[in-house]
Amino acid sequence: MKLLTQILSLLIIILLISCAKQSTPMGGDKDETPPKLVSVKPINESTNVSPQTIELEFDEFIKIDNPNKQIIITPKIKKDEMVVTAIKNKVVIKLNQDLEENTTYVFNFQKSIQDITESNPAENLKLVFSTGDKIDSLKFSGKVSYVFPPKDKFMKDVLVGLYEKNDTTDVLTAPPYYIAATDSSGNFEITNIKAGDYRAYAWFDSNNSLKAEEKSEPYAFYGDTITIDKDVENINFMLSKADISDLKINRSSTIGENFDIVLSKFPTDITIEHEDLGKKLFYRQNEKNIRFYHTEIRNDSIKTRVSLKDSVGFKLDTLIYLTFEESERNKEKLETTTNSGSNFLKNIKAEYTFNKPITDINLDSLYIKFDTASTIQIKKEWIYLKDSANYTKLLMDIPILDTLPNTTYTIYAADSTFKDVEGLYNEKKVEASYKKLNPETLVTSLDVVVDTEFRPLLIQLLDKSGKVIKEVLKEDTNKHSFTDFEAGTYNLRVIFDENKNKRWDPSNMRQNRQAEKVFYYKNPTDITSMDIIIKGGWTNDIVVLTSNSTEKTSEENIEQDKTEEIIPDTEENELLRR
Template sequence: MPLKIKQAFLPEFLLTILLILTIFGCASVQRPMGGPRDRTPPKLLKATPENMTRNFAAKSITLEFDEYFKLTNQYAEIVVSPAMEKSPEYKIRQKSLVIDFRDSLHKNTTYVINFGKAIQDVNESNQLKNFTYVFSTGPHIDSLAISGTVTNTDTQEKEKEALVMLIPASQDTAIFGKKKPTIFTSTDSSGNFTLNNLHDGNYRIYALKEASPDKIYNNDQELIAFLKDPIHLTKDTSNISLRLFKQTPEKFRLVDRRFDGDGKLFFTFNKQLSDPSIKITYPKEIDETKYVDISPTKDTAMVYLRNMEFDSVRVAFFDKQKPLDTIYLRKSKKETFTRNIQFKYNLDGDNQLQPGKDLQLISNLPIDNFDPGLLMLTEDSVQVNFTMQKDPANLKLINLKYRWKQKSNYALTINELAFTDIYGDKNKKSIKKFTINKPENYGTLTLKVTVPDTSKSYIAQIFNATNNKTILKTVTFSKNTSIILKDYLTGKYRIRVIYDNNKNGVWDSGSVKRGTQPEKIWLYNKDIPLRANWETEEAVEIPGESTLP
């Protein structure tokens, strides 16, 4: 009997032991939790044949790394120079990468395999950037180098991870084609680059900040840089300065065209226009009642049509009265749209109004009329009288006028049906509370600007140091001048100067096809503080254009 008990118990005991080993075995291969994140890319331990091998005669290369890795977009990222008709095959075997050549190699030729960003570790996808393997089928390895920096023309900052491409002068048009460059690298965190193992000859050099990693300049939004003259490479060349800029497209194009949910037509242009205008050419009768709202940057437009009884509309675009394009948009005659009148106000982040300013109500829809009797303004909970005016040039803007008092609390109540938009829609009730900012929180800044050459023209742009995209003031001048910023909020400001070579009052981008560089920009190298209730004066000496990189 005891023997039977033991025989019955044994299978259950073994099953339990196996289950425990399985659980702990699975747990043992899990990645440890916690600790610093791994930011180290794979490291090459051994190459067979060795990197920089001369008289190379192998049919394959084996690269052994210190950790498991993966290849990402290898046929796009990995480039062999000079190019081969048949691309090599790339195989991962444990921690090694095996490269099998499927094409014969030229005699007495230096080959460079640039892996781009293809090699990444498995866990964190850390990239082994700009790793190259070099060999020569002859006794000599090309050893010339080109180095330099890439700068963003707009921000004047060094550009990291910009693609730098070297193209033989005989293949210069490759920058616009479908063929990827075979000689390239990317800039480091300081905007520096080096291209090694180069053969002597004539080259064109470009830098590209890509929208998509295809190593081809094929997008208006991409930043491009180039040297006008080719590089005659006979020795190591350094201090190459490339200035990235967004090229203004030569041909007008609509990037976006649509009916929005509220019924307006929305358009985005591929470039800023000088004096844009829009006309409805079909149905003709609705053109006279349209309202066009063009953005301050003149690259976006919204068109509001009072009459929506149509199934298709033809829209024509002009710049300085010159025709640019005509497009059609379709909709159903019975299509419905949802509109909700909403307002923004000219208040700061703390809901404070600048002293001496009118309260501006900025609607999301063009306003046809309003009833002041359905609005109520209270000052410390006491109702007060006020006046309101529509802006004759802007149907979305209403000015509310009142003699504001310091230390008072205001509340504007907009009751239902107070506003009617051009479609006949009414607003819902809303309340906006605000106060008046203190006069001592504003100051005056005077910039004493000295120019290097009075025969040339300059454009100064003033912006907040924390937001260089919003230009607060623009001044064009050609001689020493004073730029006054009166009643500006306290904070730090910066000045950027454009060298307006053609004296047209705007910054002009370059053109790769025409070989023209963008107009240079100089950024004053310090923040200018504006203290509360204080008049600040700053001397700004603009350097000569020839001294800039």
């Protein structure tokens, strides 16, 4: 009897523990039902309220996920003072700050509120109220895209913001007054806007700072002030990186027997003016560092003009005294990289990059090997500098006779073939291989028409990795035929080369200059695909559509809004029940 009593007592204890423990029920169908809102304080679309606390009650236990990032509040408030807690089936938000008078506030909860069982987020959860006697109802909407589409086709962490016209901050310095996140396709809508004049921006916010980091995060801006006195629609932003920080010299000093200039950012153009340049004075660029070498001067200095330009067009023009001193510091070894692995049809296009300027080449130890024992001696006239002032970039244009076999050709440079400005040689042999293509297997032609009147056009053919295979600048026509390349899958890109420098240029917000426009060919039967599948021996015709023929730019949409009445959408979409 005593044993039976003990067993019954143990079972009761186990049962009580099981009942007390909160857990997900075992078995049964997976819970896919999102939590439903039961009540909210203040009531949605209330007027003349200025709450210090907001409460939301749901039909089940819930949790809160990253509220500082997920909950988007417009106009902006001090989020670092806000405290959000989830207790059983309630979310309580303590604002801990005063709200502006006569202002409509929108709390967009996105996917921040979830049930505790399967993390199903509450759907379309938005709270709107006004501290004044009316609810502002104007909208600002459109789409955000990337100038250069990322691998991930789904948009994430991209925001759009409106700053009041007289606000001295912008997207690079502070969060906006109104803000909204795009959906996965890049569409955005800012609602409940007060009539007024604004400046508009879009940006990728990877660190949740609610502003763009100019050195690392792509962003876009609308060039003019936007007057919002009715709904503004179909605004397009194109995101790209643009570092508009000052171009300056951070440091300059002697390094061993050489002289270094360390810049604040990467220069795209370098011009050095001195009578010894290319004779006794040489330089190399390594990211933000420019190193000068002189073959004769020691313990003395020379006055040199240095002119620099960065990607956004900022310039730096200055006179510098380059100092060269005696030093026992070990010299940097000569290193070489090549474009080994490239293919060719008639001429080998070899590229050699050195970590230091080259002053001499021993042609006797530079030749081509093929078919085991066959060789071709490389001639001086086949070798030239990519830039006449930069002795670190060497090109070779080597003709291969049609009668020679379609095989792999290896440019062989024995040790001590290349001599650098400091008198050092390459210590090891350098080999670079290039495959000769069979013309019978190549694409006959890819005929391109760009649907635009703009000139000049920089047309680029890219492989699947994004590498430019072929490119051409067209100044007088919108047509071009790419020939003699391997079959495969490609993309085609067109750049409106406004300044004719044969490259794409980013925006400059300080100068109110937009980035150069970029357009990709899109499959007419599937606009989500940019792939061009080309077979050997075929001729292909494609048309690249630009915004001039497919959609209006932001500026054009605003101009249309000034002349055409937009009929507002009167259908209510109440996301919170009173």
